[in-house]
Amino acid sequence: MINIHNVSLSYADRTVLRDVSLSLTERRIAVIGANGSGKSSFARMLNGLVLPTEGEVEIDGLNTRTHGKDIRQKVGFVFQNPDNQIVFPVVEEDLAFGMKNLGFSKEKIAQKTDEILTRYDMRDLREHPAHLLSGGQKQLLAISGVLVMEPSYIIMDEPTTLLDLRNKRRVSEAIMALEQTVILISHDLDLLHDFDRVIVFDEGRVVEDNIPSVAVPAYVKRMT
Amino acid sequence: MDTKSIVYIALFAALTAALGIVPPIPTGFGINITAQSLGVMLAGSIAGAKRGGLAMVLFLALIAIGLPLLAGGRGGIAALAGPWAGYVLAWPLCSFIIGWLIGRKPGANVWLLGAFIAFGGIVVMHTFGILWYAFASQIPLGVAFINNSIFIPGDLVKVAIAAVLTHGLRRAFPTL
Amino acid sequence: MLDLYSPGKSFLHKMSPAPKMLVLMVAATLLFLNDSLAVTLAAMVAVLLLYPLAQLSFKQAWQQLRPLLWIFAVFFALQWWLAGLEQASYVVLRLAALILLASLVTLTTRSSDMIDTITTGLGFLKPIGVNPAKVGLAISLALRFIPVLAQVTQDVREAQKTRGLERSVIAVAMPVAIRTLKMADDISDAIESRGYRP
Numbered sequence: 364m365i366n367i368h369n370v371s372l373s374y375a376d377r378t379v380l381r382d383v384s385l386s387l388t389e390r391r392i393a394v395i396g397a398n399g400s401g402k403s404s405f406a407r408m409l410n411g412l413v414l415p416t417e418g419e420v421e422i423d424g425l426n427t428r429t430h431g432k433d434i435r436q437k438v439g440f441v442f443q444n445p446d447n448q449i450v451f452p453v454v455e456e457d458l459a460f461g462m463k464n465l466g467f468s469k470e471k472i473a474q475k476t477d478e479i480l481t482r483y484d485m486r487d488l489r490e491h492p493a494h495l496l497s498g499g500q501k502q503l504l505a506i507s508g509v510l511v512m513e514p515s516y517i518i519m520d521e522p523t524t525l526l527d528l529r530n531k532r533r534v535s536e537a538i539m540a541l542e543q544t545v546i547l548i549s550h551d552l553d554l555l556h557d558f559d560r561v562i563v564f565d566e567g568r569v570v571e572d573n574i575p576s577v578a579v580p581a582y583v584k585r586m587t
Numbered sequence: 588m589d590t591k592s593i594v595y596i597a598l599f600a601a602l603t604a605a606l607g608i609v610p611p612i613p614t615g616f617g618i619n620i621t622a623q624s625l626g627v628m629l630a631g632s633i634a635g636a637k638r639g640g641l642a643m644v645l646f647l648a649l650i651a652i653g654l655p656l657l658a659g660g661r662g663g664i665a666a667l668a669g670p671w672a673g674y675v676l677a678w679p680l681c682s683f684i685i686g687w688l689i690g691r692k693p694g695a696n697v698w699l700l701g702a703f704i705a706f707g708g709i710v711v712m713h714t715f716g717i718l719w720y721a722f723a724s725q726i727p728l729g730v731a732f733i734n735n736s737i738f739i740p741g742d743l744v745k746v747a748i749a750a751v752l753t754h755g756l757r758r759a760f761p762t763l
Numbered sequence: 764m765l766d767l768y769s770p771g772k773s774f775l776h777k778m779s780p781a782p783k784m785l786v787l788m789v790a791a792t793l794l795f796l797n798d799s800l801a802v803t804l805a806a807m808v809a810v811l812l813l814y815p816l817a818q819l820s821f822k823q824a825w826q827q828l829r830p831l832l833w834i835f836a837v838f839f840a841l842q843w844w845l846a847g848l849e850q851a852s853y854v855v856l857r858l859a860a861l862i863l864l865a866s867l868v869t870l871t872t873r874s875s876d877m878i879d880t881i882t883t884g885l886g887f888l889k890p891i892g893v894n895p896a897k898v899g900l901a902i903s904l905a906l907r908f909i910p911v912l913a914q915v916t917q918d919v920r921e922a923q924k925t926r927g928l929e930r931s932v933i934a935v936a937m938p939v940a941i942r943t944l945k946m947a948d949d950i951s952d953a954i955e956s957r958g959y960r961p
């Protein structure tokens with residue numbers, strides 16, 4: 364469970380999040396809002412990449428201020444641009460990076476690599492240069508790199524924004540099939556039908572918080 | 588050292604390598620005018636003294652293990668030992684000095700930035716280069732100095748580019 | 764130039780990276796110090812023969828050299844004019860052999876293996892405060908950034924072309940720099956998100 368208590372966030376002189384309090388318990392939570400409304404800053408706060416200026420964020424009772432390292436493993440993060448997330452030049456090397464950081468054994472790394480590549484139908488790409496994958500495959504690799512670290516929560520910041528229609532579908536299917544809790548930031552509203560909860564941000568505040576059939580139309584109305 | 592510093596060090600080493608692919612202008616003295624020293628200047632002026640200096644150490648290490656990343660595809664220990672090697676070996680110091688000077692004057696305008704970059708990127712680099720060359724090829728310092736002057740116009744252009752870029756970037760990223 | 768790993772099962776793929784890199788270092792140095800055209804030619808042939816033995820094609824060898832052809836041409840012409848045909852052939856052959864040799868190592872060695880080796884090799888620097896694991900990470904990132912920088916530059920040039928600005932150094936360099944610095948910030952966040960402990 365993720366608890367956010369009276370959180371505000373400022374960069375230098377600019378306030379990006381204003382007094383946000385939320386308790387996140389659902390398995391599928393979406394965050395939507397205009398560009399610059401603070402979604403990415405909110406997401407980065409959830410795995411401790413950014414610490415709130417005021418207030419506290421707690422993941423399963425651990426505060427992001429004091430338990431940064433444990434939280435990074437518990438809360439996986441998928442970025443918008445997979446090119447910025449892939450650290451090593453070859454697929455299997457990149458998958459191993461996170462696992463090595465967690466101190467997994469060689470056998471475990473090999474076994475998990477095999478498992479995840481099979482799951483996404485990429486076994487032939489094991490030794491493939493990562494920069495030559497298709498956009499969808501790159502994003503699946505980025506997601507895989509997070510999944511092998513066995514997180515309980517996965518935050519995704521617009522993971523489908525840069526993809527074409529077919530790859531978008533493939534990646535969103537992969538997202539829906541995850542057993543972990545997913546917090547998805549997205550502009551693809553049609554992705555959100557099956558979500559349990561949709562939170563709408565505007566200028567750093569939560570302005571809607573409801574089931575998709577209520578929150579999405581309210582958001583669309585707000586935007587037009 | 589934090590992760591961001593490691594990434595910046597890698598980035599500016601890579602930038603210097605990538606600039607080696609820009610067509611060099613041959614001078615006829617066995618060494619060419621290249622865009623690579625622009626990377627040296629930017630490493631100092633953008634990444635700062637420590638990160639910039641270490642970026643150049645990393646770059647030289649990549650050369651030393653045999654990667655042909657110096658302009659014209661040169662690499663290996665031998666490429667760091669010839670009569671012209673003084674210039675390249677001075678790069679970590681050049682970037683460090685540029686970064687250090689700029690770090691002491693956070694509000695510097697584009698002219699002052701240019702002066703700092705010119706000091707590290709021309710004065711320091713050439714002093715080292717000339718001394719090494721005169722020593723390695725046993726020629727009088729004066730001759731080395733005159734031979735060296737052929738690089739000055741190209742270097743001034745690079746200083747101007749580096750100063751304008753640095754000035755612009757410091758406005759786009761106030762936290763640099 | 765410097766293509767990264769090409770999968771295979773040859774003896775060069777299987778050889779551990781430390782001796783491979785040591786051989787590269789020594790061979791590159793010797794090649795540089797030698798000034799006979801005949802020896803350079805022999806070295807070139809030897810390096811070329813290693814390509815098929817390493818399950819690499821001559822096409823791959825050619826791909827390493829192709830981006831540098833115009834540099835070769837300029838070197839050759841210049842050296843011919845200044846020092847004669849033999850010297851020109853020698854300089855260009857030596858350069859080509861060095862590049863093919865270095866590529867042979869990068870093509871048959873995973874960068875993670877290479878980095879592990881360097882990391883181990885740098886262990887002796889620990890007492891003076893150098894962390895070999897960080898050096899390894901920096902090396903692998905640098906190798907990854909080189910093609911990325913080339914790609915970003917090309918994207919920006921194309922964008923600026925529509926405005927007739929593709930030949931202006933600042934109009935290309937400024938957006939490239941801004942994009943790369945943003946990317947650097949994202950990458951360092953991604954590295955930390957993936958459990959890396961600085």
Ligand SMILES: Nc1ncnc2c1ncn2[C@@H]1O[C@H](COP(=O)(O)OP(=O)(O)O)[C@@H](O)[C@H]1O
Nearest residue numbers: 374377379396397398399400401402403404405
């Ligand atoms: N590192 C930063 N430094 C300063 N301002 C930032 C930083 N990151 C984001 N911002 C600003 O915070 C605001 C919210 O940004 P962001 O969280 O990225 O919103 P969104 O993801 O909804 O587009 C924007 O105005 C942005 O310019």
Ligand SMILES: [Mg+2]
Nearest residue numbers: 402403404520
């Ligand atoms: Mg965002």
